[in-house]
Amino acid sequence: MSTMPETMSDTTPTRGYTDDQKYQIFNKEFMPHIDSMYNFAFRLTMDEDDANDLVQDTYLKAFRFISSFEQGTNAKAWLFRILKNSFINDYRKKSKEPAKVDYQDVETTYNSEDSETEHTVDLRAETVSDLIGDEVATALNSLPVDFRTVIILCDIEGFTYEEMAKILDIPIGTVRSRLHRARNLLKEKLRDYAASMGYNENIDD
Template structure:
């Protein structure tokens, strides 16, 4: 879904109504949006940029949103498409090195890693699933990672996921089945190392 495809039926809002809809329908989902963005990007700055971009687009295309419908699914679809478009764009660019980042890592090599600041949202996301599960989930290809996040973490129905991802429900089911199996394989060795035995 490209940006122009978001615009279909256009309930017209006044400028005052636009801000009311934005605040009442969109803003309550900002934590879920950040968690989804962080799971997709594995990066705090990238997640923040993605959420900001999503909310800018949501406001820009607010006339295509029908008040009282599923705002969360609508926002997730915009975020998912923004991520995919950005991912495609970056994959076509030559690799870049951030020399400032390299220099700061080099200069701080002998310093303690804790800098006294903590992003509570990031901690919450990590604590929500546990480090090994989070690492295994992050290791999945993005299509599989996305369906697990949408279904098992965010609780969307298959119908909602089909709309967010713009794929048939049958594809949602099969992709989710494959994603869960891949995740299970990744976690099997960890479970064994923790002393769990697979039931026959």
């Protein structure tokens, strides 16, 4: 399994591959995901310049620590984890957005009566086809970053719960509960918009 140092530094050695092999791995395994990486970075930062900087930093780190990547494993998940860590360590320090979501208010409103029973609605199957794409994007962008992230990883990028847990460094149970609450928050925002446009019947439970 591919591993990535928890703390990256310029002194971390790179071993195991020749220079030619490194470039081959980089071009074959990493570069095909650059569009997804930028989309993820932009959804996190909400700024084009910051997103470009974050992607560039991610690819520099990926090349520097390429010896930690095992060919044949999920390169996309490995890159997303580096990007997520870079976002937390670098961007959030200067961001106006709080580093952590205050889940208490959210849980009070959206926590299930039976936390062990899932009533999560998959957004890909949600009846919101009549809604304008830009409005869905606006609603998604308005979510707290931690909730926005799990929706992007699961419903847009298609990662499994197990992959998301590794990317985010949280237990699978936390992934499930956070995704459930994030989807409910997004659904509420979409419902508000739909109501204003007369689409109530399309998204009511």
